[in-house]
Amino acid sequence: MTPTFAYQFNRILRGSLPGFLTAVLALLSVVPTGISGFAVVTPSFVAISVFYWSIHRPYLMSAPLVFLLGIFSDFLTGAPLGLSSLGLLLIHGIAVSQRRVFVGKAFLLTWSGYLMIAFAVAMISWIVACLYSLSIMPLMPILTQFVLSLLVFPLFAWGFGILQNNVLKHT
């Protein structure tokens, strides 16, 4: 029996949710908040989303999609084109290859996994950005952004978890 069109359409809509959600988060991260100094250290919502979905729904957060999301976020922020793509692809690659370690285990393990991967990627991005501009960039904003991202991670993971259980249960 071939599935009906409505069923297929519904499945595609649900399946595109992680990608769509990540794009919206990219938009939200550039909205001016008026909070002192926040623009520079805005937590990397996109990286959190890519990490989460790469572990829990890797086929809905494929490498080409991650690449496009990175390009999209570079266009938005005005960062050197390819910088976010590189960082997000590294996060995606590590998360997908290690997903057996995370799936179905305690949340604390996922969180510490994010800590290690995000820190490594932040440092790599910093080195790439320094090479790109041929000068030493201040390290403090990058570390602050990393710590803030780490702090908001549980909140996002909780939200994504609810979505996953309600909308993406059977996909």
Added chain:
Amino acid sequence: MAPRQGTVFKLAWPLKTIIQRFAFLALISLSIALLLLGKANIAVVEKLRTTTTDVLSPVLATISQPVDAFNQAVERVQKLTNIVEENERLREENARLLKWQAVGRSLSQENENYRQLLNALSDPLVLPITARVVGDSGGPFVRTLLLNAGRRDGVREGQAVVGPLGLVGRIAEAGEKSARVLLLTDLNSRIPAVLENSRYKGILVGNNSSSPTLEFLPTNAVVSPGDRVVTSGDGGMLPAGRPIGIISSVGERKIRVQTFTDWNRLEYVSVLRYDLPGMNSPYDNPGDMGESRLGGK
């Protein structure tokens, strides 16, 4: 989307993994290639970038509206708590400023008279375009703003952007309906500046921190903390005499500048449409709108 178990699938499995690995590595290489190519400012990439911001700036403007409204509400409540002191202070300030206004008027008249006596050329016309800030840099690597005005509003690459208190930066990219501002704190920002009183000229160099440095001053320049720094207008790209900030510290090698602009409260900024004398091509001249008073037609 659970994978179906079957003979075909079992056979295809290693192949699929290889393709996925290959795609992943190819995309990583593509990112690095883009980074390298980005240095060259390729026209197609620039076009894509401005088109994306053009499409997204209305969306961002809509999203940022409730955030702005909320901030304004908070500010209102904060202001209400010390409204009496504020009023008192403003009255005093107003009295003082009225005196300054009288002085300013007479000086401006005097200046005008001298200019006429010397037959000096007047400064080029400067017209502000006010635009809303719809996006910030959202990350630690660049210092930029996104505006909801673009080429169709008269915004061109290279124009100066000022806030209520002083210079903010320059237009780095102009799309049809949106433009990106390179803040003067960004690593790539270079602004010709001059010390207002001593008239020593230098270049204001951004370094991704909140206090840019003043470099390339003459070796005999005397600089002390508190000196005002304004744009020099050298190179003809920015109008002269716009306030930038004050010298905050003079170190062994670095002279730091504290900017006047309050980076957290930039809701609206003015892009200065500026007629460069002698540059009449609408593509070269950052501000020519066919209204040039200088430069023969």
